Amino acid sequence: MKHVVLGLLATGPAHGYELRRRYDDLFADAGVEVNIGQIYVTLGRLERDGLVSHTTESGGDRRDRKVYRLTEDGAAELRDWVTRPSDTPLVKPDVLLRLVTARLAAVLLPDVDPTAVITDHRQRCLQALRDLDRQAARTSGTSVGGLLVQATALHLQAELRWLEACQRQLAEIELTTSGNGGHDG
Amino acid sequence: MADPVLRAAGLTRTYRHEARDRTALRDASIEVGRGDWVAVTGPSGSGKSTLLHLLGGLDRPDRGEVWLAGHRLDNRSESGRALLRRRHVGFVFQFLSLVPTMTVLGNVELPLVLQGVGHRDARRRAREVLDELGVADTADTVPTALSGGEQQRVALARAVVHRPDLLLADEPTGALDSTAAGVVLDLLRRRHADGQSIVLVTHDHRVAAAADRVVTMLDGRIADERKLAEPAGEPTYAHLLDLDG
Numbered sequence: 001m002k003h004v005v006l007g008l009l010a011t012g013p014a015h016g017y018e019l020r021r022r023y024d025d026l027f028a029d030a031g032v033e034v035n036i037g038q039i040y041v042t043l044g045r046l047e048r049d050g051l052v053s054h055t056t057e058s059g060g061d062r063r064d065r066k067v068y069r070l071t072e073d074g075a076a077e078l079r080d081w082v083t084r085p086s087d088t089p090l091v092k093p094d095v096l097l098r099l100v101t102a103r104l105a106a107v108l109l110p111d112v113d114p115t116a117v118i119t120d121h122r123q124r125c126l127q128a129l130r131d132l133d134r135q136a137a138r139t140s141g142t143s144v145g146g147l148l149v150q151a152t153a154l155h156l157q158a159e160l161r162w163l164e165a166c167q168r169q170l171a172e173i174e175l176t177t178s179g180n181g182g183h184d185g
Numbered sequence: 186m187a188d189p190v191l192r193a194a195g196l197t198r199t200y201r202h203e204a205r206d207r208t209a210l211r212d213a214s215i216e217v218g219r220g221d222w223v224a225v226t227g228p229s230g231s232g233k234s235t236l237l238h239l240l241g242g243l244d245r246p247d248r249g250e251v252w253l254a255g256h257r258l259d260n261r262s263e264s265g266r267a268l269l270r271r272r273h274v275g276f277v278f279q280f281l282s283l284v285p286t287m288t289v290l291g292n293v294e295l296p297l298v299l300q301g302v303g304h305r306d307a308r309r310r311a312r313e314v315l316d317e318l319g320v321a322d323t324a325d326t327v328p329t330a331l332s333g334g335e336q337q338r339v340a341l342a343r344a345v346v347h348r349p350d351l352l353l354a355d356e357p358t359g360a361l362d363s364t365a366a367g368v369v370l371d372l373l374r375r376r377h378a379d380g381q382s383i384v385l386v387t388h389d390h391r392v393a394a395a396a397d398r399v400v401t402m403l404d405g406r407i408a409d410e411r412k413l414a415e416p417a418g419e420p421t422y423a424h425l426l427d428l429d430g
Contacts, residue, residue, distance in 0.1 A: 115408075119401070119408070119409040122401065122409070122411075123411045123413075125390075126390065126394045126399055126411070126413055127394075127413055127414065129390060129391060129394035130394040130413050133391065133394060133395065153391065156390070157391065160390040161390070164226075164228050165228075167228075167403055167408070168228055168403070
């Protein structure tokens with residue numbers, strides 16, 4: 001959120017409601033909307049860190065408005081963030097860890113079916129893909145929101161293909177740990 | 186009518202290959218109510234196509250029964266099964282089966298003509314479906330002049346044009362790029378909304394996710410069968426697009 005707001009200010013100074021309009025123009029068709037409170041909270045933090053500053057503009061007969069602009073530090077932070085490689089985890093191993101753990105605990109938890117980890121997660125991915133396809137119908141192929149929806153849909157499809165591979169291959173993988181050699185002879 | 190449009194119980198099919206038996210399908214049961222949309226997924230060789238062929242009467246099971254629109258299908262002769270199929274099923278094969286000596290339009294009109302629909306009406310309805318699938322401009326050419334993706338859409342047009350009791354489709358988006366697959370998916374959604382019963386085999390999870398029920402096959406067995414829900418109230422994807430990080 002922080003860097004998105006810096007980016008929105010990079011196109012020119014703006015007050016809070018104008019920033020929200022800029023945000024929604026980009027992202028609202030992907031189903032992600034922002035409320036004005038989030039915008040102001042973010043602006044407050046950015047100002048505290050010296051990345052934005054504001055001037056007060058007379059609103060005539062309306063309330064005075066704070067107009068925010070990037071500071072030099074803000075522009076430097078924006079450049080740094082945009083050019084730094086993303087540190088998002090490429091793959092989240094949570095499901096695989098659950099699967100492996102369910103297999104390790106087969107004796108301790110005999111009523112837990114490891115394949116249910118796969119089938120439950122598949123259900124979750126398929127359901128999300130179904131919901132997302134409805135959203136995709138509301139986005140345009142040439143909008144930022146459309147690209148966001150597409151990214152998520154492609155990730156979900158990859159996850160589903162991977163689950164098929166898990167289901168096929170996991171049965172063939174022997175789970176051995178260095179500690180289990182002596183226990184069951 | 187409360188009867189399911191399709192009911193199959195205990196289907197098992199073993200093929201003999203080079204003096205060895207390979208069981209392609211074991212004890213598979215499935216029921217498809219009128220207006221249901223069922224997607225069958227699973228890795229290659231898991232028995233998806235075998236199941237579909239048995240459901241459509243292209244092949245017969247070693248054990249088990251198939252009932253189509255209230256008629257027992259599996260114990261009939263090949264011509265008996267073909268007759269039932271023609272009456273009740275639209276079939277999209279993975280190996281395309283368009284008549285090469287007829288135009289695209291002629292191919293798509295065929296199921297209507299066989300139903301006794303008048304020539305003019307048949308022509309109009311065939312053109313409408315081709316248009317819906319974005320291949321109206323191929324109407325007067327022969328199927329062999331088309332790309333694989335165009336042939337696949339023509340085959341689908343022929344399978345749905347007469348609004349059969351049941352649409353059976355084997356990888357209906359298999360030869361399509363993502364845009365053309367979206368066109369096919371939209372058509373399936375519209376037909377389903379109009380009450381079309383559908384069973385399709387697919388590798389494409391986008392297609393599977395559009396169905397009401399997803400059957401997952403593994404090693405010739407039905408490993409899992411799940412209903413997909415309509416989003417309750419607000420859709421649930423927003424958390425997937427987390428911009429707050």
